Amino acid sequence: MLWTDKYRPQELSQVVGNKKEIKIITDWVDQWKQGNPQIPLLLVGPPGIGKTTLALIIAKEFSESIELNASDKRSQDVIKSTIGESSSSRSLFGDEYKLIILDEVDGIHGTNDRGGVKAIGEIIKNSQHPMILIANDFYSKRLQSIKPKCTVIKMKKSRWNSISALLRKIAQAEGVEVEPAALKEIAVKSQGDVRSAINTLQALADKDHVLDVDDVEGMVTKDTRSDIFNAITGVLKSKTPAHVKEAMWIEEDPTLVMEYIAENIPREYKKKDEIQKAYDYISKADIFFGRTNRSRNYGYWKYASDFMGIGVSISKHETYKKFTKIQTPTIFTTMGRNRGKRNLRDGIAEKMSEKMHISHSIAISMFPYLEIMFKNDELAWEISYFLDLDETEIKRFRKKKIPKKVVDKMEKQRAQMRVEERDRRAEELKNQMMNVIPEVDEPSTGDELPFEIPGIGEVKEESVEEEPVEEEVIEEEKTEKKEKKKTDKQVSLFSF
Numbered sequence: 194m195l196w197t198d199k200y201r202p203q204e205l206s207q208v209v210g211n212k213k214e215i216k217i218i219t220d221w222v223d224q225w226k227q228g229n230p231q232i233p234l235l236l237v238g239p240p241g242i243g244k245t246t247l248a249l250i251i252a253k254e255f256s257e258s259i260e261l262n263a264s265d266k267r268s269q270d271v272i273k274s275t276i277g278e279s280s281s282s283r284s285l286f287g288d289e290y291k292l293i294i295l296d297e298v299d300g301i302h303g304t305n306d307r308g309g310v311k312a313i314g315e316i317i318k319n320s321q322h323p324m325i326l327i328a329n330d331f332y333s334k335r336l337q338s339i340k341p342k343c344t345v346i347k348m349k350k351s352r353w354n355s356i357s358a359l360l361r362k363i364a365q366a367e368g369v370e371v372e373p374a375a376l377k378e379i380a381v382k383s384q385g386d387v388r389s390a391i392n393t394l395q396a397l398a399d400k401d402h403v404l405d406v407d408d409v410e411g412m413v414t415k416d417t418r419s420d421i422f423n424a425i426t427g428v429l430k431s432k433t434p435a436h437v438k439e440a441m442w443i444e445e446d447p448t449l450v451m452e453y454i455a456e457n458i459p460r461e462y463k464k465k466d467e468i469q470k471a472y473d474y475i476s477k478a479d480i481f482f483g484r485t486n487r488s489r490n491y492g493y494w495k496y497a498s499d500f501m502g503i504g505v506s507i508s509k510h511e512t513y514k515k516f517t518k519i520q521t522p523t524i525f526t527t528m529g530r531n532r533g534k535r536n537l538r539d540g541i542a543e544k545m546s547e548k549m550h551i552s553h554s555i556a557i558s559m560f561p562y563l564e565i566m567f568k569n570d571e572l573a574w575e576i577s578y579f580l581d582l583d584e585t586e587i588k589r590f591r592k593k594k595i596p597k598k599v600v601d602k603m604e605k606q607r608a609q610m611r612v613e614e615r616d617r618r619a620e621e622l623k624n625q626m627m628n629v630i631p632e633v634d635e636p637s638t639g640d641e642l643p644f645e646i647p648g649i650g651e652v653k654e655e656s657v658e659e660e661p662v663e664e665e666v667i668e669e670e671k672t673e674k675k676e677k678k679k680t681d682k683q684v685s686l687f688s689f
């Protein structure tokens with residue numbers, strides 16, 4: 194068990210430092226207990242100094258308590274539905290008061306979270322139950338509207354001598370010998386962070402050895418970094434916190450290290466309760482990674498590292514000697530597979546947008562239709578041919594291969610079309626070279642232009658036409674007269 198859990202104060206008197214602030218809190222509790230509702234308490238201060246611990250001790254004074262993380266469920270609706278109803282109606286819990294602890298109130302951020310802050314403001318206004326809000330950053334913008342509605346308690350870091358005294362008690366209880374100078378060194382280096390000080394003591398403590406200043410300094414200034422596999426082996430194979438802490442001193446993305454440890458716990462640990470405990474520590478580490486991301490406070494990393502390192506290592510009953518191969522986290526193989534799928538999708542969409550002159554996203558939106566079309570063998574072949582899809586790309590739309598019979602038939606057809614196309618083009622080319630219009634309805638005289646220019650044909654005809662000689666005009670007149678007689682007859686016939 195981690196010593197921070199084992200020695201978490203159970204009573205206010207066990208809490209180190211902040212005595213004045215603790216007095217305000219106890220007065221607040223007394224008022225509630227006497228039936229005088231109070232505005233919520235807002236405990237603000239750096240990590241690891243006992244804010245949550247205080248809230249949990251106070252919770253024992255009320256009939257029930259509920260602990261929520263404000264930054265987990267951010268929207269107004271969710272926060273309201275989670276605690277809004279319960280905080281405004283006492284009947285749900287009878288006449289007893291229920292303490293509502295809302296942690297990480299300053300973790301609410303971004304545009305979506307305006308609703309979250311607003312929701313908290315409304316809950317505060319309507320709440321008939323005692324509320325304790327917890328935050329790290331006193332100057333956070335997100336607290337601006339909340340602060341005036343609360344009794345703000347600014348919690349301070351603990352002094353090194355108070356921390357050192359607490360460490361001495363823990364060391365005694367654990368039966369570890371530590372030189373006073375070493376205790377001071379750990380306390381000073383923790384810079385007021387009690388959690389970090391206790392974790393460091395646990396990491397260095399060794400029942401067979403008196404802990405001295407050199408041990409403490411050695412750990413902090415250690416400069417040899419191990420690689421990820423040594424770190425995982427250190428955590429899973431060792432039960433000595435000092436070794437684990439040393440192994441975890443690596444230059445690697447700590448969330449990656451956590452994934453590796455999580456993946457390999459059930460391969461190394463044998464008993465159910467060991468595995469369960471180990472995963473519990475992984476989840477705690479994960480919570481601190483979440484807090485790091487939200488707050489950009491990288492100080493949280495050290496807690497995460499302690500949970501997934503020392504926490505996981507001490508979850509086992511014994512160290513298992515057999516060799517276990519360290520596996521890459523399945524989450525990465527899954528992500529890799531998904532990346533492969535995405536690449537395939539994008540490759541097909543690229544071909545479609547090029548051939549069909551459509552956008553990438555429209556191409557992707559057509560995939561379901563393609564899946565239907567690909568059910569037809571011939572269509573599947575046609576589309577694949579048109580888009581120039583390879584085998585893997587075709588498989589994206591149909592598992593079954595296109596039958597060989599269909600492929601042969603379609604390829605033959607396509608070859609035939611290619612021959613016809615080639616002949617047509619050859620003919621076209623020949624015609625162009627001879628500057629002749631390709632065969633049309635009337636046989637060519639050889640005089641026409643190979644293409645049409647509006648007006649040019651008539652001009653040419655007119656200019657070529659010669660003036661008729663006199664006999665020809667007389668002859669023409671005679672024929673005209675004959676023609677006229679013929680039509681006159683026809684007209685009389687038709688007039689009946």
Ligand SMILES: Nc1ncnc2c1ncn2[C@@H]1O[C@H](COP(=O)(O)OP(=O)(O)OP(=O)(O)O)[C@@H](O)[C@H]1O
Nearest residue numbers: 197200201208209240241242243244245246387388
């Ligand atoms: N003032 C304190 N007195 C005694 N122990 C403490 C004190 N502060 C912290 N601890 C130890 O550190 C552990 C973590 O403390 P706690 O969760 O209360 O810190 P916190 O201020 O709420 O930090 P965070 O802001 O990260 O949530 C406790 O379980 C306890 O072992």
